[in-house]
Structure formats: structure tokens, C-alpha cells
Amino acid sequence: MLEEIGGSMFSENNQISGRQVFRLLTYDFLGMGTLLLPTMLADTAGRDGIFCILAGILSTFLYLKLLRYLLKGMKTSYPDFLKQKCGKVCGYVLWGGYFLYFILMASYTAYLFSTLMLNGLVENISFYLVLLLILLLAFYGMAGGIEGRARVYEILFWFLMIPLFLMLFAACREVKPVYWSPIFMADGKEVLSGSYYVLFCYSMVSIVLFLKEYVADRKKCVGAAEKAVWFSGGVFAALYLILIGLFGVEALAQMKFPAVTMMSRVQVTGGFLKRTDAFMFSIWFFTLYAMLNSMVFYSGNLAEKVIRDCGGYLEGKKRMLPYLILLLLVYGVTVLFYRNQQFLDCVTFLLWKIGTPFVVGVPVLLFLTGERKKHNKKVRVLVLVCFLFGCLFLQGCNVAELEDKAFPVLLNIRDQDDFQNVWLNHEYAGNKEVDYNHLKVVLIERSFLEKEAEVEDMLSMLEQEKEVPWNAYVMTTESCDRLAQTEGELDVLLGNYLEELLENTSGIDQKAYPTLGMLYEERANHLETLYIPFVDIEVEQSGAVQDDTEKPQITAYEVWKRGRAAGLVDTDTARAAFFTQNFADDYILQLAPELYVKVDAASCRVKETEKIGAGGLTEQIVTVTVTGEGEILSGTVSASEKEQLLNTRMEDYLNATASHALEKEIDITNSYRNLGADNRTWYFKYQNTPATYEKNIKIQYLIKINWKSE
Template structure:
């Protein structure tokens, strides 16, 4: 186990259900509001089945991470990298060698957290708080997130466990909108897209699954890492069905041609939905209030992963977690403020998704090779020392 004061075994563990809640919360955030438009632009009505290809590819990424992390249970990727050096008197060399990995992961997750924060800030300004400066909204979100992230990671995961049921309340709102505004004809025709359009749709929706790489950190806290693949598979299936539901309800209500002109189709669907007798008015406000919980859990998971990388790399004692969190918060805020418009923000989101895929594949390849070399060396050493 990594030799530091941030040993996950002393801080509690994550149950199988909590594994589901943290992975679901990481994947299903603000992206579900924009994904229907992005994938429909690429694949039109064939988006209804293209999304399942993306889900399968993400499952492969998650399987690779899980297979790697099970090789060194109770360690996160940074602790494992530093333990490769082996001897305690080589800690300085270990930190030098692992610095690129720590910077890549911490930078990626802080970048992704800033994108999610800015994206949801834009939603709030557009639909709920048009008179409030977006900088004030983002400052409030980041400040509250920093308070939560100052706690150990298992506390953050327990918060996702508590908040996840509220997210499912949004599904009846989408169903109500589909029943009022939808038409089955809008869902047709199927299988009209060529391979290029299918590939574009897969790529576009694949980027909306951003967040699976946090397993490099959180798997160190699993109670039963050897049984994690079943939970990961179920969670990816649930996330894919959730995305599929958002796509189908949006296409069914507006048609693929109209979705081209809507930035947040699920939100627009809820906006035109009404209940008899005006029992609930301004449903979009209720929808956003509920969805803010989902987005907040995504933010704290990404931000918490960033802080954990720093805590593991240095390493700091647990009592320093709050200091690390609030030192990173200004960088978080500056990154969230940086995109000058929605187009630049969309580009950032695409680049972050691509970066996550590249980093995941690169890290898995490197550390599997390192693990294989170490195991081979152990085998040779055992063969040398054993009596003939």
C-alpha cells in the first residue's frame, strides 16, 4: 500500500450501491441537457440506437480501469505509481517520476469540474436567474463545493448516495412532456444514417459520458474491488438508458429537425409541459432545482478527485485537506470564468472528453506494462532464491 497518511483503509470504504451512485453521478450531469442536440445533429433519428454503441465503448473503458485497479487494491493510481520505485529512500525520485501523472489527472478533473460549473451557470442564467451575474453563481457553487470537498472522499460519496433518488424525479416530468407534445412519427425513420453519421454520433455522445476516469481514485476505497465489474456494468447500463430516455423524449416531442435549434431539448420539453388545473407552474424551475443536485454531485466528485491526487502525491495529512481544497478553489474559479462564450465552452467540453479518453488509455497501457514487468521480475527473483 502507498506509504502515506492518506491511506483509504483508515477513512472508510465504499459499498457496492455507493459505487453505483458515484459513477452515475459522475457521468450523468449537465451533459444530459445538451447531449440530445449534439447526437441528433450527427445522427438524426438514428441517435435512438447509436447511443447504445457509445455506452458499450464506455463500458470497455471502465472495464480496463477496473481490471488495472484490481491489481493493487486499496491504492489509487498515484499511490501505485509511487510504490513502483519500491525503496523508501527513493521517495524524491518517486515524486519526480509520478509528477506528470499527478498533473495530468489533477488538471483534467479540475478542468472538467470548471466546465460543468460554467455550463450549469449558463443554464441558470438563461432560465431561472437572468439578472444574476454568472460569476456570482459560479462563486457560490464553487464555495459550497469546496466546503463539501474538505471532507474525506467517502463523505462525498455518501452525499451522492443521498441525492441520487431525487434525480429520478425528473423522469416523470419528461414522460408528461412526451405524452402532451410528442408524436411517434417523430421517432422515425430509423437506420437512415450512413457510417460516417453513425461514427459522428458515437463520438459526440461518447464525450457526454465524461467522468469515468475518477475510478482511478475512487476504486482505492471499494469494499469489494474484485466484484466491482458487475456494479460498473449495471451503472453504465442505467446511465445509457437515462441518456436514451432523454434522447427519445426530446425527438418524440420536437422532431429531429427542430432539435437543431434547441440548446437544451430536455429542459425545453419540461418548459412546455403543464398539469391540469395549473397544479404545478413553471416546471422548468422545478426541473432545474432537481437537476442542480445532479450537477453539484458531479462537481464535488471531480473536485474531490483533484484534491485527492494532491493529497496522495505530496502526501499531506488528512487535516490538511481543507487547506488544499481552498487553495485549489481560486484556480477552479478562474478556469470556469475563462471561456468567453458558449461556443468556446462547447469546444472545451469536447477537448476535455477527448483528453480523458487519451489519458485513460495511456495510463492503463503504461501501468499494465509496469505491473507485468514487476510481476516477471518477482518471478525471476523467486526462481533465483529457491533451492535447486
């Protein structure tokens, strides 16, 4: 039946289309799955988590075959079908189990929803107030019934999915494929555990049994569910591979919401794109909102069914009374989650270990039908769409005005006492509130950076507080105060100047420079050899006159090897490392007193091999094959011997540089991180003794540069 309202046609038969079923289920799958699944898979199955996703998808399709069969034999609503098949008493017992499951799932979703909003969008706001507003919004959304909510979700679907795809695409640039290997390392128990987690995220697929009463074309119900599984499964797989490639499996296993953390890796340095950041949070805002609505709606319909069986009848505004009572119950349970971690852990265990087998095993998700008084839904739907769509543009700021805030672009860390004193009072600078979202550079004094335990405490505190952007660059110096004295002679703030110093460095990719997020990841991964720029003031002399206006420059690099400081290297060694790791667009080097050459579009391939050396001993060789185009910038070489001579001299230069670095136990090829993909034998050999790796290897360059004719 159609009712014309103000010239628009809205269906009032409480029916939804197959396309709307697809979108409803997709919201339910993606909401909790994208937030929690990556961490759980990394913790259980590691890099083999991608196979757990595949196993979970295939299991869900087999489960849908069963649901399709059950649907053919259903002549009534599924709750009534349960009573017919199991008897009245057993049917009511099952109803009670489902009711408890729905309420606990709604409470857990509300807790997750509120926590995410507090961590990412709003600050200095009461948890209780945020939770109350979320539940009031849920109550308003349910007033329109499933048909009204389906319209809203259908309208907003691509407004949410397209930004999600763009975010994943943008993150691909930062992915390190070597982090995907080695695979086939998890045992059968770990793979089964990971597959079970995926199945939990897909357990909501069984609601198609109850959607039958609400779908106009009931034959499309299971087909829509299959499409939702394929769609969400593709998102899960892509997201998991990207997160593994960004953070590494060890760091990913320790993160709370890695998909949210990923957003800081694809923003402009310092987090200036706050509107985009909030826009990305809207993905989880809507998916969790849909999940919360579904759980309360199912439990509310079950309550209505019980009232009906007891001889009661709710009509008009009274039909919303069960939902109001249930939302108050959800509020109370969610507050208990917030105030009692032990209670939260107990309920989480109940949902994962008991609730999921219960729901999948029966298989049931209650969805009651019933005649409802028709009412005008146009205004309700449009208001809800406008309200939710407006949330896309939340800025994530608190109530403080801009003039009452301070926006530092540089964070100086001198020592442990200085850091603790600054950080414990970091919320206010004078009478202004500090906002670190515009921070560009974290500058750490070298004497502090070399204290492993104290740096670990600092990184742990910064990571937990989440105040400082992950993509803020990390630099080091001998004295922060000495650099600060030059700020008055610069055209910009010192933090902006240091950022420009990195981003405007000729020929070096920005990915070569460590960020705070990279240091967080290496606390868990222990794979990378990073090079932290060391900044100092180079004082030049012109005759007897000293130039005191010299600007800060990068004079060396502090090596950060597998999560700890490993000493300084000169800029030539660091640039050779950047070139070897394909972070240099061009590479200029001096091969003789007056011979300078430039290599463009070079590609360096690293391979680990073994050969028999002097005395019959086996040598472990890391071979770097360099190809590309080169030209002579200054100096002359005869045409007949140019290619062989230049390639040989370049080999000698890079071999000498690599050998000198190995004397300090520094591998400029960063080959240790590639062992899982390139050499599983070496990977197992050095997995538990990484400190011996640089002592045992030799590095050999093989140059195959085509030199341009003069």
C-alpha cells in the same frame, strides 16, 4: 470502525458501499450527458443517434472488462501504481495531464452549472455571484470527504430519479412517433462521431480504478459501475427518443438544453406550476454539483499526493487548503469562459478531442488515498442534506416582490415596429416588472403573420430570450385593438377567455392547437401543417337591432405550412383536418340539408400509395381509412341502405373538402410529416422539393363506420 454520535451510528473509516458507487457514477453520467448529449447526437447522427447510444453502452462494457483486469493487478493506489509501471518522471507527467483535465472539467461544469441556474432558476443575478455561491457549496461539501458526500447522494437519489421518470412519462403524451423515422440515414462517420460523444459521457467510468481504495467490498466496484452504465443508458435512450418525438431532429440539433426545454411541454399552459418547474431543475442541480465535487476532489487529492512526495504533510484544517486554492483557480477559469467565448470554444475542443482520449486511453482518473483525522460528520452531513434538499423548492423568481410585478396573460403583436418597441421595453410595464410566466396566448395580427422574414425575426428573438412560455397558444386576428375592446364585457381577462375558447372546444384535443414552441420547432423541421385559430367578433342581428356584445369566436384558421403562413381555411376544413389527424374525440358533420351525423371513437389511418390513372399516368394517392362508430343526430335514412349511404356520403364530403384544400396546396391529412416512416421513396423524392408535394398528390377517403341502429 463505527463511532456513535448522539445515538446514531456513522461509519468513520472513509469507505463507501457498492450501492453508493453506483449512485455516485450515475450522478456523474447523467449530469452532463442529459444536458448536452441529445443535441450533439441529433446534430451528428440524427434519428440514428439511438444506435450511437447503444454502441456507446456496449463499448463502455468492454472497457469495464479491461478495468476489472487492471484492478486485479493493483496492490497500491493507482497513482503510485502508475509510477511503478511508468517510472517516476513519466508518472508525474501523467499526473500533470490528469490534473489539467480535472481542473478544466471542473471549470466547464461550473460554467454549465451557473449558466443553467441563471437561465432557469434565478433572474437578474450576477453570474459571478452565482458562481461564487456554487463553489462555496462545493467547498463545504468536500469538507466531509467522499464518505460524507456519498451519504448525501444516497439519501437524495430517488428524490431526484422518481421526478425525472415522472417527467419523462408525462412527456410521452406529446411525442409524435413519426418523427422517429426514417432511420439508417446516417453514414458510418456520423455514427462513429455520435458514439464518441456517448463514450465521452461514460469516460468517468474509469474512476473505479481509484474508488478501489474507498469501497468496503472491492469486488463490487466494477459491478456497481456496470449497473450505473445500464441505468444511465436507459435514461439516455428514453430521453433521446422522447426529445426527437417532441421537437423533431432538425429543431433538436439547434437547441442548447433540450431536456430543460422539454419541461415547458409538460407543464400546465402558461407555466403556473413554477414550483414543479424548479423541482425538475434540481435534477441537474444535484448531478452537476456531484460532477463538480468529483473533479475538484480528484485534483485536490492529486495535489496532496505531490505535497506528500515533497516531504510535506497536511493535517487538520490545513488539509482543505489545496481545495480552497483549486476552487479559486476554477473560479478564475470559469470567469474566463464567461467573458471569452473563443477561450471557451478552445477548451471545449481540448476536452472533447484530446482530454477524452487521454483519460480513456491511459486509463486513469486520479483518486488519492490517505489517512485522515477522524471528525464528527453527523452535523456536516445533515446540514448539507437539508441545504441541498431545500433547493428542490426554489421558485425561480428574482428579488422583486409580487406587488411590484405585472403578470400578462395575453401578448399582442401587431407589426414589426410594435413588437420591437414592446419587446425592447418588455421588462417593465409602467413602474412594474413584467413576468411572462403566466402568459396564456400570443395574439398576432394576420397582416404581420403573413410576412415571413419579419415573423422569422420575431420567433428567433422570442426563442433566444426564453421569456415567453413555449406552451403559450398562438392565435391570429385582423385587429388586436378590436378584440381588446371586448375585454370590458367579458367575465375574465381576454387572454384567459381565449385560452378557454380553445380548451373548452367540444371534441377537439388541445394538441391540435399550435403553441409558440411548435412554431419554434417548425422553423427548423419544416414538416407540419398546423392550423392557427383566427379570432373575430361575429356580430349577429336580431331584426333591426345589432348586438354589440357578441364575444370573440374562432371563425377560421390560418394554415401554417412547414414554417410559414399559407392562407385561411374555414372551420369545416380545419375540423376535417383535426378529425383526419386523430385530434377529434367526436366529429359532427352535415351530409344533407337535414341530415346530421356524429362519429365517435374514430381512428384514421393514412397510407401513401401509387396507382396507374387515366392516360397511363402514375398517380400518387394518399388514402385515409376511417373506422369507428357513428349515429344519426337528425334526419332519417332507411335501415336497408343506411350504412352504405352514410359511408358514401361521408366519403364524398371529406373527399370534396380535401380536394378543395389541395387547390390551395394544403394537405389536411398532414401526410408529408409521415413520409420518413411510411414511404421512403416519397421521402427521398420530396426531401429537397417539398413545395411540389401538395401539387402531385390526391387524397382519397375510405369510410368504414358502423352506424348505430335508431
